[in-house]
Amino acid sequence: MKHLYVHVPFCPTICPYCDFHVVRRHGGVVEVYLERLAQEAQVLFEQYPGPLETLYLGGGTPSFLRDHELEALFRALPWGLEGAEVTLEANPGTLNAERLRLLRDLGVNRISLGVQSFQDTVLKALGRAHGRKGALRAVELCLEAGFRTSLDLILGLPEQNVEADLTQAVALGVEHISAYTLQIEPGTPFSLTDLAPDPDAEAQAFALAQTVLGQAGLVRYEVSNFARPGQESRHNLAYWRNTFWGGVGPGATGQLAGRDTYAFRYTNPPLPRWLQGEGPLIEQVSKLEHIKESIMLGLRLAQGVDIGQIEQRCEMNLWHALEPAVQALYRNGLLEVQQKRIRATDLSTLHPIILRLWDALEAKALHG
Ligand code: SF4
Numbered sequence: 001m002k003h004l005y006v007h008v009p010f011c012p013t014i015c016p017y018c019d020f021h022v023v024r025r026h027g028g029v030v031e032v033y034l035e036r037l038a039q040e041a042q043v044l045f046e047q048y049p050g051p052l053e054t055l056y057l058g059g060g061t062p063s064f065l066r067d068h069e070l071e072a073l074f075r076a077l078p079w080g081l082e083g084a085e086v087t088l089e090a091n092p093g094t095l096n097a098e099r100l101r102l103l104r105d106l107g108v109n110r111i112s113l114g115v116q117s118f119q120d121t122v123l124k125a126l127g128r129a130h131g132r133k134g135a136l137r138a139v140e141l142c143l144e145a146g147f148r149t150s151l152d153l154i155l156g157l158p159e160q161n162v163e164a165d166l167t168q169a170v171a172l173g174v175e176h177i178s179a180y181t182l183q184i185e186p187g188t189p190f191s192l193t194d195l196a197p198d199p200d201a202e203a204q205a206f207a208l209a210q211t212v213l214g215q216a217g218l219v220r221y222e223v224s225n226f227a228r229p230g231q232e233s234r235h236n237l238a239y240w241r242n243t244f245w246g247g248v249g250p251g252a253t254g255q256l257a258g259r260d261t262y263a264f265r266y267t268n269p270p271l272p273r274w275l276q277g278e279g280p281l282i283e284q285v286s287k288l289e290h291i292k293e294s295i296m297l298g299l300r301l302a303q304g305v306d307i308g309q310i311e312q313r314c315e316m317n318l319w320h321a322l323e324p325a326v327q328a329l330y331r332n333g334l335l336e337v338q339q340k341r342i343r344a345t346d347l348s349t350l351h352p353i354i355l356r357l358w359d360a361l362e363a364k365a366l367h368g
Contacts, residue, residue: 001048001256003238004055004079006037007249008062009271012093016127019185021251021270022060029271030069033250036275038076040248048246048256051080054235056087061114063090067102074106081107085234087150089114092130092138100145110148110233112178113138117153118168122160126182127189139172148231150176155209156202157182158195166209170216175231179209179224206348223300223347240301242294250274255285262287262314287314292361296354304336304343311340321364325356 010030011022023029055077065073087110088103095111103111115135117123123131130138142149151174155162169177181202184190210220218226222240225233238245244263247254250271258264266280285293291310298305311318319340326342329335334353336343344350 001044001050001244001246002053003235003243003245004050004052004077005235005245005247005249005252005254006055006057006062006073006077007247007252007268008057008059008065008073009033009250010064011059011061012064012091013127013129016189017182017184019183019188020060023271025064029275030065032275033271034069034072034076036277037073037249041076042078044246044248045078049079051082052084054085054087054238055079055081056235057108058087058089058112060089061091061094062088063094063099063103067099070102070106085110085148087112087233087235090138090142092134095138095141097141097145100141100147104145104147108147110150111142112150112152113142115139115151115153115169117157117160117165119160119165122157122165125157125159126154136168136172139174143173148176149174150178150233152178152180154182155179155205156198158198160205162205162208163212166212170212170218175218175228176233177209177213177218177226179206179226181205203348219302220347221302223350237301240297242290242297254280258284261285262290287316288361290314291316291318292358295357295361296350299342299344299350299354300347302343302347304341306341308340318361322357322360325360329353329356 007021009021009023010025012024014022014024057073086108088108089112091114116126116128118132118135120131139149139151151169153165153169155165182197184195184197209226213226214220217228219229220226221232222236225236227233244256245254246256247268250268253265253267255263255265261284263285265283265285268274268280269278291314294310295305307318307322326335326337330337334345334349336345344353
């Protein structure tokens with residue numbers, strides 16, 4: 001286990017579109033959370049002592065924790081972090097120069113900032129706690145303090161000038177941007193409004209992002225992610241390469257090598273049950289499922305997926321089963337093929353490719 005995700009579920013306010021596992025802080029809940037986190041991390045550390053190549057503190061809003069709570073959080077994680085990429089998710093209103101100095105001292109070297117937009121009308125419509133000024137100031141502070149800085153942007157929103165948001169992000173000089181479209185999730189306040197995603201506006205926004213960010217040297221290396229070469233998120237690359245990772249905290253997931261099956265995936269319960277010591281939900285992952293997921297996730301990357309590497313990892317010959325489908329997709333202009341590496345020619349149309357390859361694998365598994 002070289003990668004660890006830590007879920008910090010606290011946010012100052014809950015955005016009306018948010019479907020993550022988040023709560024407001026109340027009573028002494030953060031102290032109890034930190035104690036439980038330390039116990040859970042210690043148990044995981046005893047089985048998987050690392051050291052870690054990446055640590056990702058996500059949420060929620062980890063930067064919403066107070067200074068002494070952040071210190072306790074890092075004390076709760078016994079793994080060595082020498083040379084690791086250590087990312088902390090932050091919201092603009094929770095950062096200042098002093099806070100960033102503390103984060104730097106604790107070992108954080110990358111900040112993922114939930115900016116979403118630089119336009120006040122859009123931020124207000126999203127129910128965000130910050131405005132344009134706060135977003136600009138936070139980005140400048142992170143860059144001045146020398147953090148690798150990534151921005152989250154939501155694209156294709158009503159009333160949004162997408163080009164202005166992209167141009168602003170580029171002008172600030174960040175080296176990584178995660179661009180999303182707004183998902184209206186059941187049970188969120190937004191699901192009760194008449195706000196509906198506009199697939200055409202979203203597709204146009206992504207095409208614009210590829211042009212504007214590409215001209216500024218930020219390459220679309222994954223469906224939703226753009227980076228200057230060398231500034232890709234190492235932690236998220238580990239997910240897309242379907243490697244093993246651990247997760248601690250309420251609602252956190254992990255995927256680790258299995259004993260009787262290829263791997264197992266676990267999901268921690270939400271905060272109240274997690275605080276009472278309830279264990280995770282465990283799913284076994286067979287070799288075939290692992291292979292299918294590796295292809296699905298790997299195709300999200302602009303560099304594609306090397307079937308040869310999956311074959312080595314799983315000690316199976318897969319190319320034989322996949323080659324007719326790969327060749328058909330190549331002839332239709334959907335895939336590029338270089339030895340056993342396959343990559344989609346257009347990252348926005350992955351679905352049919354994945355289904356075709358999965359069918360080929362399943363047919364092989366069924367008929368030998
Ligand atoms: S800041 Fe992020 S995690 Fe917190 S409520 Fe808003 S969208 Fe959800």
